[in-house]
Amino acid sequence: KSGLYMSGFGNEFSSEDPRCPGALPEGQVTHIRTFSFIKYFKTNIHTPLTSCLNTFTVSLQNNPQVCPYGLYAEQLSGSAFTCPRPANKRSWLYRILPSVKHKPFTPMPCGHLTENWNEAEPDPNQVSWTLYLFLSFSGLHTICGAGDAKSRNGIGIHVYTCNTSMVDRCFNNSDGDFLIVPQQGEILITTEFGKMMVEPNEICVIQQGMRFSVDVFGETRGYILEVYGAHFELPDLGPIGANGLANPRDFLCPVAWYEDRKVATGYTVINKYQGKLFACQQDFSPFNVVAWHGNYTPYKYNLENFMVINCVAFDHADPSIFTVLTAKSTRPGVAIADFVIFPPRWGVADHTFRPPYYHRNCMSEFMGLIKGHYEAKEEGFQPGGGSLHSIMTPHGPDADCFEKNSTASLKPERVAEGTMAFMFESSFSMAVTKWGLETCQRLDKSYYQCWEPLRSHFNPKWKPSKQ
């Protein structure tokens, strides 16, 4: 059930389906020679020394004239050819037929997937979506986003719901990367690189252009952060040092798996391109990659493995301390989007208001809840719901949370036990879609009321207590 994986983040991996050993091409590098001392000592004076040289086949090659097993070589480029090495991403796929063998793409209905950020008038109010933002809908629904896939800069936030698997259909996102956060139901994702089983409390990333198909095992839903124009990276650790937060070795990438399947009735490849959906037909499964190598792959990560670092003395650290992955913009330190979690941990800060502080932020904060509750809103925020606190929109703990935590005794205690809230934080000023505002019928119009009971504790006669 757990499948086969290789571990590491952004490694140079290579993988062959075990049914075809040697499917990764080997090159012949004739200029590398070794000198055989054994032969040399056995030779007599009349033997030319060159006969003591051995020619070795030592290196791999991407494009042999004929690939092993009669496969086609295809490169998938995830970065400009000329990107500096640390950002250069590509993989070589050795497949039964190349992706180019397909009938033309034609437009298909997009449902509630959109990249139109002008459907509704701007509204800076705090937004909250109640329990199960996604109940009784099917497919991908865009809640909010900003920017533009054409100019390769922006994000979309979607929710998905489904109870049937994709049969003879796959999805390919030409616009950006999908970071998928299952909230209910595990998903078996078949990709060109192999298969991954992803359960709630795990996340996976399917990068731009990677074809995938999803099998589900019941009522299934989750959140998706889509980023145009950047890939997710592990955040720099600065003074934290070489280890901590999401450690590279906990990221898992699938091993090669192929099917050589003709589909006479037609296999549909769905392509998200410039915010719209297109479909094309081909007569074979696209999961026909027998072997691959490279550093551009899908991957998954179990949030339980997050090595939590936080305050051990006083005050509330900014939530960036919980960043799992970041998609950087070109401005130093400013993310197109960060994926941040609020994992179970110890709260130990002395003489401190421990929950999140009241806040106005130059970034947008979309929050979701995988399980349990969120410490700043014990009641109002439920698993499967969501909230959006837009740029400079005030937010923070509800009145109940403030009162309780202003008087709580500050013993060390477990925080967020059994829960997992997360945040998609973005430097983009996001627009909410018509679906998010109206069609979903999940908007909590009374959200602002959770702050109404906040009352003034101001006492002009207050004096510092004598120590």
Ligand SMILES: O=C(O)Cc1cc(O)ccc1O
């Ligand atoms: O609840 C939020 O809005 C997210 C958040 C969490 C936190 O610990 C500090 C600031 C912040 O915005």
Ligand SMILES: [Fe+2]
């Ligand atoms: Fe905030």
